[in-house]
Amino acid sequence: MKILVCISVVPDTTTKITFTDANSKFNTAGVQFIVNPYDELALTKALELTEQYGGTVTVINVGTDTEPVIRKALAIGATDAIRVNAEPKDAMFVAAQIAAQAKAGGFDLVFTGRESIDYNGGMVAGLVAEMLDWPLLNVVTKIEVNGNTVLATRDIDGGKEDLECQLPCVASAQKDLCEPRIPNMRGIMGARTKPLNVVEPFAGFDFADYHLYELPPAKQGVRLIDPANAGELIDLLHNEKKVI
Amino acid sequence: MSVIVFAEHNENIFKKSSFEAISYGKDLADKLNTNCVAVAIGCSDTNALSNLGKYGASKVLNATGNTLKVFEAAAFAKAFCEVAQSQSGNVVIISNTYNGKSLAPRVAARMNASIVSGIVAMADTTSGFSVKKSCFSNKAFTYVQMKEANKVLALVPNSYPAKESGSSVTPENVSVAVSDADIKTISKSISTVKGKVPLTEAEVVVSGGRGMKGPENWGMIEELAEWLGAATACSKPVADMDWRPHSEHVGQTGITIKPNLYMAIGISGAIQHLAGVGSSKVICVINKDPEAPFFKAADYGIVGDAFEVLPQLIERAKQLKA
Numbered sequence: 343m344k345i346l347v348c349i350s351v352v353p354d355t356t357t358k359i360t361f362t363d364a365n366s367k368f369n370t371a372g373v374q375f376i377v378n379p380y381d382e383l384a385l386t387k388a389l390e391l392t393e394q395y396g397g398t399v400t401v402i403n404v405g406t407d408t409e410p411v412i413r414k415a416l417a418i419g420a421t422d423a424i425r426v427n428a429e430p431k432d433a434m435f436v437a438a439q440i441a442a443q444a445k446a447g448g449f450d451l452v453f454t455g456r457e458s459i460d461y462n463g464g465m466v467a468g469l470v471a472e473m474l475d476w477p478l479l480n481v482v483t484k485i486e487v488n489g490n491t492v493l494a495t496r497d498i499d500g501g502k503e504d505l506e507c508q509l510p511c512v513a514s515a516q517k518d519l520c521e522p523r524i525p526n527m528r529g530i531m532g533a534r535t536k537p538l539n540v541v542e543p544f545a546g547f548d549f550a551d552y553h554l555y556e557l558p559p560a561k562q563g564v565r566l567i568d569p570a571n572a573g574e575l576i577d578l579l580h581n582e583k584k585v586i
Numbered sequence: 587m588s589v590i591v592f593a594e595h596n597e598n599i600f601k602k603s604s605f606e607a608i609s610y611g612k613d614l615a616d617k618l619n620t621n622c623v624a625v626a627i628g629c630s631d632t633n634a635l636s637n638l639g640k641y642g643a644s645k646v647l648n649a650t651g652n653t654l655k656v657f658e659a660a661a662f663a664k665a666f667c668e669v670a671q672s673q674s675g676n677v678v679i680i681s682n683t684y685n686g687k688s689l690a691p692r693v694a695a696r697m698n699a700s701i702v703s704g705i706v707a708m709a710d711t712t713s714g715f716s717v718k719k720s721c722f723s724n725k726a727f728t729y730v731q732m733k734e735a736n737k738v739l740a741l742v743p744n745s746y747p748a749k750e751s752g753s754s755v756t757p758e759n760v761s762v763a764v765s766d767a768d769i770k771t772i773s774k775s776i777s778t779v780k781g782k783v784p785l786t787e788a789e790v791v792v793s794g795g796r797g798m799k800g801p802e803n804w805g806m807i808e809e810l811a812e813w814l815g816a817a818t819a820c821s822k823p824v825a826d827m828d829w830r831p832h833s834e835h836v837g838q839t840g841i842t843i844k845p846n847l848y849m850a851i852g853i854s855g856a857i858q859h860l861a862g863v864g865s866s867k868v869i870c871v872i873n874k875d876p877e878a879p880f881f882k883a884a885d886y887g888i889v890g891d892a893f894e895v896l897p898q899l900i901e902r903a904k905q906l907k908a
């Protein structure tokens with residue numbers, strides 16, 4: 343089985359978010375970049391699947407200064423990597439690059455994360471699936487492969503759905519899929535020499551422009567209620583805020 | 587040109603998020619001097635369909651066919667696009683529910699559209715077409731110019747009010763050219779929590795953290811939730827220790843919610859927890875530690891012991907609802 347795992351490179355979860363250039367750019371100064379946590383799950387599951395059934399795991403990233411983070415994915419265990427040398431402008435652009443590589447490389451499964459924790463789009467998997475005309479297993483907490491048949495469990499509003507499809511397909515990883523692997527010393531050493539192919543992007547798809555950022559308005563400050571008269575909170579929520 | 591809204595239903599019951607999406611579509615259509623068409627797929631309740639007009643749809647279309655009984659992203663996208671095209675629809679509104687998240691990108695790829703998800707406010711059409719979306723796990727917002735003529739807007743539930751501004755319309759059934767061959771995944775079974783408000787749709791959420799000390803104390807959380815018609819949630823360690831099911835875990839690695847009211851009891855308010863709940867409209871925090879970071883994100887706070895505060899809240903909620 344040939345699996346392509348899509349890796350987005352995102353700021354660490356504890357990053358304090360600030361902007362520069364009159365709020366038109368995300369301030370990357372001092373920010374630590376990591377493999378998107380959901381992509382780590384996709385990668386780990388892909389490794390488990392290939393250990394079980396044989397095959398290779400290729401990671402792909404659309405980005406320019408992302409090699410150190412891609413190397414981390416190689417250290418976790420991926421066979422090789424592709425970097426599409428372009429700014430990941432928007433989901434449509436990224437998906438088009440991934441779909442083209444998936445087709446050219448003859449992959450059976452494209453695995454993404456449920457969403458990237460920076461832009462929280464959650465759109466790449468579905469876009470790639472439609473571009474390739476493949477089935478989509480979106481936001482899955484379980485995935486099994488049996489010959490050409492894939493069984494998965496996906497999240498739905500208020501519950502779960504079990505579904506089945508045939509390879510090739512696209513899947514996106516949700517937490518609970520597996521325990522993410524962390525690289526060991528041997529992995530880190532080996533990662534340095536694993537192949538990382540840099541390819542130029544396909545032109546086109548300049549569909550959306552992220553041009554301005556803003557932080558949520560600061561809270562007015564908390565209004566404290568006397569714990570001895572806690573019931574007052576319920577009255578305020580009912581009369582003042584009208585939320586209950 | 588028209589604005590097309592996906593009206594999602596579950597066994598003929600339309601979701602509140604669909605009413606919000608239609609109200610959004612109607613207001614957007616007004617700005618663009620066009621009309622708003624609601625498109626349902628596989629609904630068999632005429633009353634429920636005609637009711638969609640009340641939220642602002644000037645036309646309600648229902649795609650029918652044997653293959654369209656259960657949600658399937660590829661088949662639904664094909665059916666939806668066929669109907670949208672027949673209406674010269676070029677702006678599509680889809681709510682960011684789980685099904686919406688699978689449908690929206692497939693629709694966008696078929697239409698070669700600009701797509702933005704996580705939209706939290708009305709589009710600004712004064713110069714180009716700019717939308718506001720949340721980013722960095724609710725720690726910030728960004729404005730995006732959608733440059734293509736075709737656009738797919740995926741709207742965060744509970745971000746735009748559902749308004750009964752119109753009147754019911756007579757729905758039309760349309761048969762679409764979707765066959766078994768278009769179905770790419772087969773649904774084997776669906777399990778949903780019955781009789782409880784799903785967390786993702788709840789307007790009020792009562793949530794407990796490690797400060798609740800143990801699963802045996804959740805009776806109080808559940809009782810308060812019941813009186814308030816709320817769903818229950820929890821912090822990550824609570825789910826990790828199996829005090830509560832993982833389906834209740836909210837935050838960066840759990841579910842993201844945006845209820846009208848979030849009540850956090852015995853939760854410290856770590857940044858990863860706030861990532862999932864920080865955009866709730868009103869936040870109440872009950873914590874015995876006055877230095878708990880959650881108070882900084884709260885509208886109301888009670889510095890006190892949960893085991894003394896909760897019974898008072900339950901008592902008052904009872905009186906209120908009685």
Ligand SMILES: Cc1cc2nc3c(=O)[nH]c(=O)nc-3n(C[C@H](O)[C@H](O)[C@H](O)COP(=O)(O)OP(=O)(O)OC[C@H]3O[C@@H](n4cnc5c(N)ncnc54)[C@H](O)[C@@H]3O)c2cc1C
Pocket residue numbers: 355794795796797798820821822823824835836837838839840851852853854855856857858859862872873874875878890891892893
């Ligand atoms: C990558 C990553 C992702 C994460 N994702 C998530 C996530 O999605 N969701 C999440 O919740 N966490 C997440 N976390 C964990 C997060 O950092 C915190 O550890 C967690 O939220 C703390 O949970 P808590 O507030 O329940 O427990 P604690 O931090 O232990 O806080 C308990 C609170 O209860 C109060 N308390 C104790 N007794 C009482 C009492 N009798 N009455 C009132 N108050 C009392 C204490 O003062 C304290 O503030 C993540 C962490 C990492 C590193």
Ligand SMILES: Nc1ncnc2c1ncn2[C@@H]1O[C@H](COP(=O)(O)O)[C@@H](O)[C@H]1O
Pocket residue numbers: 347348349350351378380381402403404405430433436453454455456457458459461462463464465466467
């Ligand atoms: N620049 C990128 N390069 C490779 N994969 C990406 C990129 N951006 C997003 N992805 C993949 O798409 C998933 C969903 O991303 P998004 O739609 O941006 O939330 C991520 O979890 C990644 O697996």
